[in-house]
Structures are given as C-alpha cells and as structure tokens.
Amino acid sequence: MSGSKCTRLNGALVKQVLDSVDSVLFDCDGVIWRGDQAIPGASQVINLLKQKGKKVFFVTNNSTKTRKMYVDKMSTLGFNAKEDEVFGTAYCSAVYLKTVCKLEGKVYLVGSNAMREELEAVGIQQTGVGPDHISGKQTDWANVPLESEVKAVVVGFDEHFSYMKLNRALQYLTQPGCLFVGTNRDTRLPLEGGKAVPGTGCLLQAVETAAQRQAQTVGKPNHFMFDCVASQFGVDPSRCLMVGDRLDTDIMLGSNCGLKTLLTLTGVSTVADAEAHQKSGCAERQGMVPDYYVESIADLLPALQG
Amino acid sequence: MSGSKCTRLNGALVKQVLDSVDSVLFDCDGVIWRGDQAIPGASQVINLLKQKGKKVFFVTNNSTKTRKMYVDKMSTLGFNAKEDEVFGTAYCSAVYLKTVCKLEGKVYLVGSNAMREELEAVGIQQTGVGPDHISGKQTDWANVPLESEVKAVVVGFDEHFSYMKLNRALQYLTQPGCLFVGTNRDTRLPLEGGKAVPGTGCLLQAVETAAQRQAQTVGKPNHFMFDCVASQFGVDPSRCLMVGDRLDTDIMLGSNCGLKTLLTLTGVSTVADAEAHQKSGCAERQGMVPDYYVESIADLLPALQG
Numbered sequence: 011m012s013g014s015k016c017t018r019l020n021g022a023l024v025k026q027v028l029d030s031v032d033s034v035l036f037d038c039d040g041v042i043w044r045g046d047q048a049i050p051g052a053s054q055v056i057n058l059l060k061q062k063g064k065k066v067f068f069v070t071n072n073s074t075k076t077r078k079m080y081v082d083k084m085s086t087l088g089f090n091a092k093e094d095e096v097f098g099t100a101y102c103s104a105v106y107l108k109t110v111c112k113l114e115g116k117v118y119l120v121g122s123n124a125m126r127e128e129l130e131a132v133g134i135q136q137t138g139v140g141p142d143h144i145s146g147k148q149t150d151w152a153n154v155p156l157e158s159e160v161k162a163v164v165v166g167f168d169e170h171f172s173y174m175k176l177n178r179a180l181q182y183l184t185q186p187g188c189l190f191v192g193t194n195r196d197t198r199l200p201l202e203g204g205k206a207v208p209g210t211g212c213l214l215q216a217v218e219t220a221a222q223r224q225a226q227t228v229g230k231p232n233h234f235m236f237d238c239v240a241s242q243f244g245v246d247p248s249r250c251l252m253v254g255d256r257l258d259t260d261i262m263l264g265s266n267c268g269l270k271t272l273l274t275l276t277g278v279s280t281v282a283d284a285e286a287h288q289k290s291g292c293a294e295r296q297g298m299v300p301d302y303y304v305e306s307i308a309d310l311l312p313a314l315q316g
Numbered sequence: 317m318s319g320s321k322c323t324r325l326n327g328a329l330v331k332q333v334l335d336s337v338d339s340v341l342f343d344c345d346g347v348i349w350r351g352d353q354a355i356p357g358a359s360q361v362i363n364l365l366k367q368k369g370k371k372v373f374f375v376t377n378n379s380t381k382t383r384k385m386y387v388d389k390m391s392t393l394g395f396n397a398k399e400d401e402v403f404g405t406a407y408c409s410a411v412y413l414k415t416v417c418k419l420e421g422k423v424y425l426v427g428s429n430a431m432r433e434e435l436e437a438v439g440i441q442q443t444g445v446g447p448d449h450i451s452g453k454q455t456d457w458a459n460v461p462l463e464s465e466v467k468a469v470v471v472g473f474d475e476h477f478s479y480m481k482l483n484r485a486l487q488y489l490t491q492p493g494c495l496f497v498g499t500n501r502d503t504r505l506p507l508e509g510g511k512a513v514p515g516t517g518c519l520l521q522a523v524e525t526a527a528q529r530q531a532q533t534v535g536k537p538n539h540f541m542f543d544c545v546a547s548q549f550g551v552d553p554s555r556c557l558m559v560g561d562r563l564d565t566d567i568m569l570g571s572n573c574g575l576k577t578l579l580t581l582t583g584v585s586t587v588a589d590a591e592a593h594q595k596s597g598c599a600e601r602q603g604m605v606p607d608y609y610v611e612s613i614a615d616l617l618p619a620l621q622g
Contacts, residue, residue: 045455057397074454141449144475148380151349152511169450173477176514180504184512186464199488205458206490208482208526217520219503 015283019272019302024313027302031270033065033250035239037230038080039072040255040277041307043087043203049276051308052086058314060090067239069252071194071259073099073166073210076124076131077247094242099193099229102238103164104128106228111189115161118182118214120168120175121193135159141170142178151177162189165217165225167199176216183221190221194229196259200278230254231262231297236269253307255292257283257298265297273300274307322590325578325608330619332556333608337576339371339556341545343536345378346561347613349393351508353383355582357614359394364620365398373545376560377500377535377565379405379472379516382430383438400548405499405535408544409470410434412534417495421467424488426474426481427499427518441465447476448484457483468495471523471531473505473516482522489527496527500535502565506584525540536560537568537603539548542575563604571603579606593600 016159019027036042042052059066068080073084077093080309084091103125116128119136126139137157144151146270154177155170163179211289218224228234239245247268253261255277264271273284281303287295304310325333342348348358365372374386374397382391383399390397409431413419423435426441432445443463460483469485488494503517524530534540545551553574561568561583567590570577571581579590587609593601610616 078329143447143449145511148475148505149507151513152507160577169454169479171479171482173475173514173519176477176518180514197528199454201458207454207457208486208522212482212522212525213479215525216514216518219518219521220502228565255610 015299016273016281016288017302017303019304020309023302024310025040025316027251027270027272028059028064028310028313031064031249031251032172033067033243033245034059035067035236035252035269036070036307037256038068038070038253041201041253042068042089044276048087048089049306049308050095051306051311053090054197054255055307055310055314057090058311062314064090065095065243067095067243069097069230069235069239069263071196071210073103073193073229074122074124075100076127077101079124097235097238099166099235102192102228102235103165103166103191104132104134105238106191106234107134107162107164107189108132110234111162111191113162113189116157116159118157118160118163118179119166120171120179120217121164121166122168123164123234125164125193136164138175140146140176142172142174144172144174147212150203152181154178154181156181156185161187163192163217164193165214166193168213171213179217180220183217183223190223190225192225192227194227194259196229231266233263233266236263236267242248255279256285257300261300262297264300271300271302273303274305275303276306319348321605321607322579324588324609325610326615329608331617331622333414333557333576334365334370334616334619335577337555337557338371339373339549339551339577340365341373341375341542341556341558342613343560343562343566344374346506347559347580348374348395350582354393354395355612355614357612357617359396361613361616361620363396369619371549371551373401373403373549375403375536375545375569377405377502377516379409379499379535380428380430381406382433383407385430403541403544405472405541406434409472409497409499409542410438410440411544412497412540413468413470413495414438415597416540417468417497419468419495421533422463422465424466424469424485425472426477426485426523427466427470427472427547428474431470431472431499442470444481444484448480450478450480460484460487462491464489464611467493468497469523470497470499471516471520472499474519477519482526485523486526489523489529494599496529496531498533500533500565502535502597507545513528516531519621536565537572539572542569545563559587563606567606568603570606577606577608579609579612580611581609583613
C-alpha cells in the first residue's frame with residue numbers, strides 16, 4: 011500500500027483499509043447523496059460501518075443547513091446519524107467564532123437562516139440575514155447605518171446576496187479589528203445534468219476584492235473542519251479515512267490533516283483529474299491525489315457484509 | 317526631459333510639455349471634479365486648452381452615465397464639452413460590441429440604464445437592467461428562463477447586482493459562443509472623506525469566478541478606450557497627453573498606448589505610490605510611473621493664461 015496512490019479500492023484491499031481506520035469522514039453531496047436522492051447502497055454502508063464500531067462523521071462545505079436539518083434529511087434517506095456527527099460550515103463557522111476567535115460582539119452575516127440559527131446556538135447574535143436592496147444615492151452608500159456591536163463579517167451562501175450587502179460588508183470590514191470569516195471557497199454548486207449555480211466562493215471573492223482583505227475560511231480544505239471533529243471526538247488522523255468526491259476540497263483536506271483519502275466517482279472529480287495532479291510534478295497538487303478511489307461508496311458494501 | 321520620470325510639472329516645463337502635444341485626454345473623477353464639485357480652476361484649464369487649438373477628450377471608467385449625461389454635468393460645472401469628446405465605458409462598451417465583436421444578437425446586461433441607452437443608440441437590444449431577485453428553489457436556478465437571442469454578457473456597475481443576476485450571467489456564459497465583456501476592473505469607487513463603495517471590479521470578478529471565464533474589458537488600462545478616441549479623431553499617440561489621478565488605470569493606459577502621462581494629486585494616487593512603482597524594479601509596474609505630476613490640473617493655468 012505504501013508509495014502508490016490513486017489505487018482502485020476493491021477486493022481484499024477494502025477490508026484491509028477499513029481495518030486500518032477507526033473513523034470515517036464522509037462528504038455529503040456527490041458522496042452519500044446527490045441532491046435529494048441517496049446514492050444507492052450509501053445508507054447501508056454508513057449504518058454497517060457504525061455497527062462495526064467505526065466512528066462516522068459528515069463534513070460538508072454546504073452552509074445552508076443546520077446540524078438538525080442534516081439529521082432530518084439523513085433520517086428521511088435512511089441514514090443512521092446524530093446531530094453531533096454532522097459538521098457543516100454553518101455549525102463550524104459558529105464554533106470557529108466562539109472558540110478560536112472568542113468573538114465578543116455581533117456578526118454581520120451574509121448568509122442563510124441556518125447560519126443564523128447555528129450562531130445563535132452558541133450565543134452569537136447576527137444582523138444581515140434576508141433581503142437588503144439598494145436605497146438612496148451613491149454618495150450615501152458609504153454612510154449606511156452600521157451596528158456598533160458588529161465585530162465580525164461572516165460570508166456563506168446567500169441567495170439574497172446584493173450590491174448593498176457587498177457594500178455593507180465593505181463598510182464593516184474597514185473598521186479596525188473587524189474579523190472576516192468565510193464558510194468556504196467552492197466556486198460552483200454542481201447540479202444534475204452538468205448544470206451549476208454560483209457558489210459561496212464567488213460571493214466571498216467579491217467581498218474580499220471590495221474590502222482588499224482575505225477572509226479566514228473554515229470549510230474544506232482548511233484543516234479547521236477536521237480539528238473541529240478531532241477535538242470533540244479524539245480522532246487519531248493516522249487511523250481516519252476521508253471520503254469525498256472533490257479533489258480540491260475533500261481530498262486536499264485529508265492530505266492537509268494526514269488522513270487516508272478515498273475519492274468516490276459519484277460526484278465532481280474524475281480519476282483523470284487525479285492522475286493529472288499526480289503527473290503534474292507540482293508539490294501542491296500532490297495533495298489532491300487520493301490514496302484510493304471507488305466508483306461509488308457502495309463498493310465498500312461486500313467487505314462490510316462479509 | 318528624457319530618462320527621468322515622475323517629474324514635478326511646473327515653471328517653463330508646463331509650456332514645453334503642452335507645446336509637445338496636440339491632444340489631451342482627461343480622466344474625470346478626481347481630475348476635473350470630485351463627486352459633484354469641480355476642481356477649482358479645472359474648467360478654465362479645459363476651456364483654454366480648447367481655445368488654443370488642442371483637442372480635448374474625457375475618458376472615464378464610470379459606466380453609470382451616457383455621453384449626454386456627462387455633457388450635461390460638464391456644462392453645469394462650467395466645462396465646455398461636446399458629446400463626441402466624451403468616452404465613458406457605457407459608450408465604449410457599446411462601440412466595442414458593435415465594431416469589434418460585430419455582435420448580432422442581444423446583450424444580457426448587468427449594468428445601468430445609461431448602459432442600456434448607449435447600447436440602444438448603436439442598435440443593440442438588452443435584457444437584464446433593473447432589480448432581479450431570487451425566486452424558486454435552488455434546484456431550479458440553473459433552469460431560469462433564458463432569452464435565446466442573447467449572445468453576450470456585459471458587466472458594468474450595477475446597484476441592483478444580486479445572486480440571481482450572477483446566476484443568470486453564469487447560465488448565459490456556459491452557452492457556446494456567448495461573448496463576455498466588462499466595462500472595467502476598478503475594485504472601489506472612492507468617495508469623500510476616505511470612504512469608498514464597491515466598484516465594478518468586484519461584480520466582474522464574481523461573474524468571472526462563477527463562469528470560470530475571463531471577460532474582455534474595454535475600460536482603462538485596456539488600450540481599447542484610446543483606440544476608440546484615436547480611430548474617431550486621428551490622434552497621434554506621441555503627441556497626446558493622458559491626465560489622470562490613478563496609476564493603475566489612467567497612467568497605465570497612457571503607458572500602454574505610448575502617450576505622455578501626467579498624474580494629478582487631487583484623487584486616488586500619490587507621488588509616493590508612483591515612486592514605489594519606480595523603485596520596485598518590476599517591469600510591469602514601470603507602466604504605472606507617470607512622466608509628470610501636478611498638485612492639481614490648475615497648475616497648468618499660468619502657462620495657458622500667459
């Protein structure tokens with residue numbers, strides 16, 4: 011197993027790899043489901059891993075759902091999951107602000123109601139959720155009313171993103187000491203049929219460009235997301251497997267944190283993408299080469315059922 | 317005069333430089349006015365240059381005004397100007413689409429009513445101006461109704477910029493053959509008192525990130541803006557002076573087009589900024605070092621009145 015990367019995971023190797031880990035981290039969209047449809051066999055895989063004593067966690071860059079919303083969706087699709095096993099960027103941003111930044115003050119939130127709920131759950135108040143359209147003249151926009159309690163700007167997915175929100179974020183971010191946090195940098199949300207809609211990365215980049223500042227992101231591939239799991243559950247990186255469909259987020263997170271990595275081909279990235287990174291000779295791109303790949307996580311089933 | 321750059325333009329040198337040119341290009345905001353206030357002495361400078369037989373043109377990255385709106389503002393502030401002397405990015409984008417792209421079809425416009433008017437003036441129809449808020453579910457956004465006649469996406473300043481507009485631009489830009497034009501890349505619009513609001517560059521970058529494509533921009537420092545003036549008026553670059561307050565747009569445009577360049581300190585950039593570029597030893601940054609600088613274009617007055 012040592013040395014070679016991007017190995018097809020099948021046959022006896024499946025059991026060998028699963029025996030070598032105590033914890034398995036799964037990305038959600040493109041891995042255990044696509045949109046509202048479970049990947050066939052995925053729920054059996056998750057539920058059997060747990061029955062066999064593995065710790066299973068869900069790590070997703072999607073910021074539009076609370077932990078509770080994830081568990082509800084998982085339960086509907088037949089997955090056996092508990093709230094504290096789910097690490098979405100709505101929850102992780104709130105934890106980051108509370109535990110790492112030790113934020114005292116309010117958040118100006120460019121994001122969803124789910125983000126608001128996760129912030130409130132850790133005792134952080136926000137302002138900004140919902141529509142905010144332009145009003146007044148251009149010469150007044152730099153003087154929009156700001157709330158003096160705001161000490162951080164947080165950018166996640168926001169279907170109500172607008173010029174006024176961009177402007178308000180800029181005004182807050184030019185105040186001394188204002189923190190700047192983004193959920194993730196995914197530039198597109200892939201949908202069925204090869205279609206896509208703009209991702210949080212587009213919104214975050216607009217705010218960063220306006221503010222002439224870089225945000226700290228909590229989502230994959232930043233190691234904070236794994237730290238969040240590891241600190242709560244005592245996960246040993248060398249005995250942990252990260253399973254995902256994206257090389258630039260999921261596999262890179264695994265590489266950044268010293269985890270074993272498994273690419274599943276039911277989502278965004280392909281084996282050809284992985285091989286291109288491998289052959290590039292570029293050190294940074296080696297982090298996007300998974301240890302193993304499967305067509306679908308259902309390929310793990312025989313080893314679990316045996 | 318040869319060799320040295322960033323020379324203070326005063327005394328006998330003013331007349332010498334003005335005698336060496338037939339045409340003078342002025343940026344507007346920060347150069348001849350700030351917001352709604354004329355720079356003291358600026359209108360006399362412009363009007364005297366014209367009386368002395370110089371061709372005077374106004375080149376601005378601002379896309380929120382038509383040529384007519386500029387002439388109205390100039391006239392109110394005491395400047396003697398005609399519509400065909402004004403080259404804003406609303407007008408220049410329309411010319412670019414008509415003459416360079418030879419666009420046959422409609423534009424999806426992320427921009428202002430002024431841009432719509434300039435497009436219509438050259439016979440190009442648009443769709444998209446005005447508010448466009450999100451509706452429906454995320455899974456439907458990639459299937460928003462698109463107009464089949466649209467063959468170009470144009471991004472300028474748009475106070476109604478929204479997630480839905482970003483999404484619609486992405487959907488058009490993934491269609492084969494769709495052109496992609498931006499007015500300019502200015503990341504901020506500076507206002508009085510050191511304040512600023514987000515510029516077109518932020519919006520353009522969000523669309524580029526979503527579409528995974530680079531736009532062609534028509535505004536400064538891209539040479540198209542000068543080409544536009546030169547092709548209509550037969551301007552000889554070696555006998556033309558570009559006057560501006562921004563090193564990265566105005567002075568760079570002049571350098572890109574072989575013009576003489578004059579920085580005026582009534583706007584964004586400082587002499588220290590110019591000197592930093594000069595001392596950097598970086599070839600690209602040398603294009604942001606002006607030949608001359610003045611405190612204000614009013615410093616040209618004595619030579620013109622003498």
